[in-house]
Amino acid sequence: MSASAPAKINLHLGVGPVRADGFHPLATVYQAIGLLDEVTVRHAPANDVTVTGQRRLDLDEIPLDARNAAVRAAMLLAERNGVEEQVAIHIDKQIPVAGGMAGGSADAAAALVACDALWGLSSPREELLELAAELGSDVPFALVGGTAIATGRGESVVPAMVLGEYWWVVVESADGLSTPAVYHEFDTVYAGQRVSQPDLPDALMEALRSHDLERLGVLLRNDLEEPAIRLRPELDDVLAGGIAAGALGALLSGSGPTCVFLCSSRTHAEQVSTVLSEGEPGAVCVVRGPVPGARVERMG
Numbered sequence: 001m002s003a004s005a006p007a008k009i010n011l012h013l014g015v016g017p018v019r020a021d022g023f024h025p026l027a028t029v030y031q032a033i034g035l036l037d038e039v040t041v042r043h044a045p046a047n048d049v050t051v052t053g054q055r056r057l058d059l060d061e062i063p064l065d066a067r068n069a070a071v072r073a074a075m076l077l078a079e080r081n082g083v084e085e086q087v088a089i090h091i092d093k094q095i096p097v098a099g100g101m102a103g104g105s106a107d108a109a110a111a112l113v114a115c116d117a118l119w120g121l122s123s124p125r126e127e128l129l130e131l132a133a134e135l136g137s138d139v140p141f142a143l144v145g146g147t148a149i150a151t152g153r154g155e156s157v158v159p160a161m162v163l164g165e166y167w168w169v170v171v172e173s174a175d176g177l178s179t180p181a182v183y184h185e186f187d188t189v190y191a192g193q194r195v196s197q198p199d200l201p202d203a204l205m206e207a208l209r210s211h212d213l214e215r216l217g218v219l220l221r222n223d224l225e226e227p228a229i230r231l232r233p234e235l236d237d238v239l240a241g242g243i244a245a246g247a248l249g250a251l252l253s254g255s256g257p258t259c260v261f262l263c264s265s266r267t268h269a270e271q272v273s274t275v276l277s278e279g280e281p282g283a284v285c286v287v288r289g290p291v292p293g294a295r296v297e298r299m300g
């Protein structure tokens with residue numbers, strides 16, 4: 001049984017003061033984009049996980065034991081449903097590893113729907129969303145896909161009405177960034193200051209509803225950009241390079257280091273991508289959003 005799940009970007013990532021549980025309250029607008037991981041699950045005598053990927057990916061960083069996001073998802077679903085079968089999991093990755101695009105969360109979401117189908121559970125959507133929230137802040141959105149507003153630590157997801165399609169140039173980094181390290185740097189940047197609770201961005205939602213790309217370009221915002229740039233100063237040059245190449249807006253994806261650039265059309269995105277590829281061979285691609293969330297692709 002195979003399922004796919006998409007990468008995400010955050011068109012707006014408003015971050016509030018760290019909570020007692022160590023997480024930060026968020027007000028965020030997710031969009032699922034056309035970079036997909038595919039997870040295949042099979043009945044097996046013992047639990048096992050393998051990973052492949054054609055893009056420039058640091059596959060060595062992906063754990064192949066019970067820390068793997070897809071394995072954790074399969075184990076949680078099995079435990080909650082009294083399933084005692086073992087499963088062999090294969091992950092074919094397109095989503096950058098430790099790139100701020102929720103690749104691990106996509107694997108968890110794909111594993112949930114693939115195992116649900118393999119074991120014939122037909123779990124209600126609400127149940128899968130609850131398990132997803134236990135697995136990680138971005139996993140519920142990887143199930144929902146499209147464009148959505150999220151609050152809490154990212155796990156309370158409400159689909160948003162948006163018009164049309166959006167073309168993005170994605171620039172990967174050779175080395176990943178640790179999400180906890182970037183949030184910790186956020187705390188350091190704002191130490192001793194009053195950080196307000198994050199607000200949902202009304203103007204950005206209006207730009208999405210009316211497909212006003214110029215306006216959307218200037219309204220893109222990520223509160224983790226400053227801390228990520230403090231940890232990786234060259235990201236500032238990557239972001240500036242995209243604007244110089246003619247993009248309508250530049251954005252760090254989540255906790256980074258992947259950067260994304262909004263373009264007015266596929267053709268425009270291909271032009272910007274060509275310019276950016278000159279400095280970054282092999283690490284630049286053009287993708288469309290929004291795309292659907294995790295879904296079963298193949299049976300048998």
Ligand code: C5P
Nearest residue numbers: 022023024136137138153154179180183
């Ligand atoms: O939920 P997830 O496992 O993706 O979170 C990874 C880490 O990112 C957390 O342990 C925490 O350090 C940080 N995080 C946070 N606030 C959030 C989401 C994640 O501080 N809303």
